[in-house]
Amino acid sequence: MTTLSTSGPLLDVRAISLRFGKSDTNLLQGVRYSVDAGETLCIVGESGCGKSVSSLAIMGLLPAGAVTIDEADVQFRGVPLDLHDTKAMRRFRGSDIAMIFQEPMSSLNPAFRIGNQIAEAVTAHNDVTEAEADARAIEMLRRVGIPAPEQRMREYPHQLSGGMRQRVMIAMALANDPALLIADEPTTALDVTIQAQILDLIRNLQRDSGMGTIMITHDLGVVAEIADKVAVMYAGIIVEAGPAERIFNDPQHPYTIGLMSSMPKMTGPSERLSTVPGTVPTIETMPKGCRFSTRCPFAQPICATPPSEQDFGQGHRVLCHFAPLNEKLERVQ
Ligand SMILES: Nc1ncnc2c1ncn2[C@@H]1O[C@H](COP(=O)(O)OP(=O)(O)OP(=O)(O)O)[C@@H](O)[C@H]1O
Ligand SMILES: [Mg+2]
CATH class of the missing domain: 3.40.50.300 (P-loop containing nucleotide triphosphate hydrolases)
Incomplete structure (x- = not known):
């Protein structure tokens, strides 16, 4: 080590x-x-x-x-x-080390719901249950100012505005402290x-x-x-x-x-x-x-x-x- x-x-x-x-x-x-x-x-x-x-x-x-x-x-x-x-x-x-990229669309996967993408970033680095990772995703979406995060987390990147996608990227980068x-x-x-x-x-x-x-x-x-x-x-x-x-x-x-x-x-x-x-x-x-x-x-x-x-x-x-x-x-x- x-x-x-x-x-x-x-x-x-x-x-x-x-x-x-x-x-x-x-x-x-x-x-x-x-x-x-x-x-x-x-x-x-x-x-x-x-x-x-x-x-x-x-x-x-x-x-x-x-x-x-x-x-x-x-x-x-x-x-x-x-x-x-x-x-x-x-x-x-x-x-x-987390990075927020200049091009938000190129770093979100268009085929997956945004909540899943954030939750996956959490589970990749922490020993947490799916429910805990989802809760963390919702918390982070709320902290970056996404309204109704429980509903929004079920949406795909193309359903969000450019500014919202940027905030999802920020939520994902910050989710693991x-x-x-x-x-x-x-x-x-x-x-x-x-x-x-x-x-x-x-x-x-x-x-x-x-x-x-x-x-x-x-x-x-x-x-x-x-x-x-x-x-x-x-x-x-x-x-x-x-x-x-x-x-x-x-x-x-x-x-x-x-x-x-x-x-x-x-x-x-x-x-x-x-x-x-x-x-x-x-x-x-x-x-x-x-x-x-x-x-x-x-x-x-x-x-x-x-x-x-x-x-x-x-x-x-x-x-x-x-x-x-x-x-x-x-x-x-
Ligand atoms: N893969 C690559 N192959 C060749 N040149 C590249 C590659 N990636 C970037 N460059 C060149 O590197 C230079 C610096 O690019 P960079 O994206 O770092 O600029 P920047 O300071 O971030 O600009 P901006 O403020 O527009 O984002 C540019 O001239 C760009 O064309
Ligand atoms: Mg640049």
């Missing part, structure tokens, strides 16, 4: 580098972040930057034939995870009232059972509300990470600064990020040095070489030749 460590990070992603197909450019390059028990880490970044791929890699869910993992140093409760071994990873999935929840855009399809209810539910589970949470979201309003830590991802790299308060109030990477300036006002409606000019490079057009250099307002010739990480303490780290910012501005002017 493996001894699980109780101190240190719950999930410690020390480095993940991988590429798809025959490409010799890594889609993810040295991705690094950690989350402690009871803590919420938010991963932010534009569409296509690798947020989903990095969490699927941790869950051992990337198609083995399509991906080459060059570097995978990941520990869960102090135990190394072998991301190449999808069978071994199955041991952790569901009960220790996971130690770590990885939630990929879990509330994007939901209206604000239900979104608030789901965020409350996650917070309660964190408080009651010390669940750690990785939340992937485009919504900086949500990040501001729930994040203890933030990791900013750009083109497969974590360009800046640190305590949420530092990332919001003292961002150092030009990309983070761009994202923060697209932050909606507290009084305004929730918006998606969009105001950094240009688009994320594709794997074919990936710059050799700093991956942000093609869009960076501060880019200089040195940015054609890879930057090394600057450490500002308290876990605040920045991957930019010119960090800290003040120095950067002086050098550019």
Whole structure:
């Protein structure tokens, strides 16, 4: 039996580098972040930057034939995870580490009643009777705000709205009190009232059972509300990470600064990020040095070489030749 460590990070992603197909450019390059028990880490970044791929890699869910993992140093409760071994990873999935997927329809089986799917997730990991598993399914459906859960649990996925299916996914992920929840855009399809209810539910589970949470979201309003830590991802790299308060109030990477300036006002409606000019490079057009250099307002010739990480303490780290910012501005002017 493996001894699980109780101190240190719950999930410690020390480095993940991988590429798809025959490409010799890594889609993810040295991705690094950690989350402690009871803590919420938010991963932010534009569409296509690798947020989903990095969490699927941790869950051992990337198609083995399509991906080459060059570097995978990941520990869960102090135990190394072998991301190449999808069978071994199955041991952790569901009960220790649960994931809410970005595409709710692709992770619900259309042929089975939703109650059965949740109950099955419960019985797969616990020694409970069918009646107990059904009761747990009903309780979880109620907790995610599905009205009349006793009736609803008998329905099939196609009978539910997109928002309801999303909530069923959330109920299924949380049914086994996971130690770590990885939630990929879990509330994007939901209206604000239900979104608030789901965020409350996650917070309660964190408080009651010390669940750690990785939340992937485009919504900086949500990040501001729930994040203890933030990791900013750009083109497969974590360009800046640190305590949420530092990332919001003292961002150092030009990309983070761009994202923060697209932050909606507290009084305004929730918006998606969009105001950094240009688009994320594709794997074919990936710059050799700093991956942000093609869009960076501060880019200089040195940015054609890879930057090394600057450490500002308290876990605040920045991957930019010119960090800290003040120095950067002086050098550019
Ligand atoms: N199986 C695959 N084979 C090849 N490329 C892939 C595969 N899966 C994902 N990609 C590529 O990896 C990149 C990152 O995708 P990913 O889904 O992680 O982005 P994301 O940050 O989650 O974006 P979004 O915010 O839109 O969900 C994309 O360019 C995508 O085309
Ligand atoms: Mg995604």
